[in-house]
Amino acid sequence: RKEVEQDPGPFNVPEGATVAFNCTYSNSASQSFFWYRQDCRKEPKLLMSVYSSGNEDGRFTAQLNRASQYISLLIRDSKLSDSATYLCASYMGRRALTFGSGTRLQVQP
Amino acid sequence: GAGVSQSPSNKVTEKGKDVELRCDPISGHTALYWYRQRLGQGLEFLIYFQGNSAPDKSGLPSDRFSAERTGESVSTLTIQRTQQEDSAVYLCASSLGGNQPQHFGDGTRLSIL
Numbered sequence: 001r002k003e004v005e006q007d008p009g010p011f012n013v014p015e016g017a018t019v020a021f022n023c024t025y026s027n028s029a030s031q032s033f034f035w036y037r038q039d040c041r042k043e044p045k046l047l048m049s050v051y052s053s054g055n056e057d058g059r060f061t062a063q064l065n066r067a068s069q070y071i072s073l074l075i076r077d078s079k080l081s082d083s084a085t086y087l088c089a090s091y092m093g094r095r096a097l098t099f100g101s102g103t104r105l106q107v108q109p
Numbered sequence: 110g111a112g113v114s115q116s117p118s119n120k121v122t123e124k125g126k127d128v129e130l131r132c133d134p135i136s137g138h139t140a141l142y143w144y145r146q147r148l149g150q151g152l153e154f155l156i157y158f159q160g161n162s163a164p165d166k167s168g169l170p171s172d173r174f175s176a177e178r179t180g181e182s183v184s185t186l187t188i189q190r191t192q193q194e195d196s197a198v199y200l201c202a203s204s205l206g207g208n209q210p211q212h213f214g215d216g217t218r219l220s221i222l
Contacts, residue, residue: 032208043200043213044152087152091208095165096142101151 003027003092006100014108017078021103023088024070033071035062036087038102044087047073078107111135113214115201121220124193130186130217134203141178142211143186144200152200158184159206191221 005024013019025033033050048055050062050071061074071088085102092098114133122128134141143155154168158178169175173191178184188195198218202211 034210043216046210046212049210095140095159095207096154096157096168097211098154099152 002100003098004088004090004100006086006088006103008101009104010106011103012106012108013078015078015080017107018074018076019078019105020072020074021086021088021105022070022072023100023103024068025090025092026069027090027092028066028069030069030090030092032091033062033064034089034097035060035071035073036089036099038085038087040085044099047086075105078105080107080109083107113201113203113212115199115214115217117217118215119218119220121222122191123222125190127187127189128191128219130188130199130201130219132184132186132201132203132214134182134184134201135212138203138205138212139181140204140206140209140211141184142202142204143176143184144202145197146200146216147197155186155199188219191219193221195219196221 003026035047036044037047038044050064054063059076063072083106085104087102089097089099116131139160141158144152146152156176157165173189176186198216200216202213204211
């Protein structure tokens with residue numbers, strides 16, 4: 001089993017839709033979770049950190065569920081510009097981040 | 110402010126040659142990381158530097174790969190006797206330290222002919 005798992009997608013949604021991705025992790029001692037966005041042939045860009053209490057940044061909401069060992073990302077009112085691959089990452093007791101393979105989102109007009 | 114800077118942006122070289130990739134982290138970031146991303150794949154951890162501590166080299170795939178960092182500044186990743194399977198984007202990231210978000214450079218796209 002991978003340490004950080006994501007549904008690869010693609011998720012094809014119309015503009016204005018709400019879409020949610022989950023990311024499961026295997027190490028219950030994992031700390032500090034993050035969502036990154038990666039556009040095609042570009043570097044990952046930090047989207048948001050994920051706090052235990054959940055956090056929101058505009059149209060984006062991140063949640064952490066420690067009991068079930070997953071984090072989620074909710075995107076409301078999807079824009080064409082949200083089309084990208086979304087990577088979850090966690091420090092899993094190591095000193096470097098462990099990344100999921102990413103979930104591809106395609107927002108369609 | 111300046112982000113993580115990597116050079117070169119692209120490198121094409123013949124199999125068997127040595128290559129050196131450079132990373133300049135965000136000023137004040139004590140932690141520096143190298144990752145590799147093959148086409149269509151996820152990020153693969155290579156090596157991690159934190160201040161003056163011994164680096165975590167657990168991700169280096171073979172002894173052809175090495176990296177150095179002087180203090181809390183520039184790092185170089187060296188690949189000796191390159192092979193075609195070394196073709197990938199090499200990404201460098203830096204952070205303020207453990208458990209902090211990492212910020213990535215644009216990467217070096219390495220192609221081995």
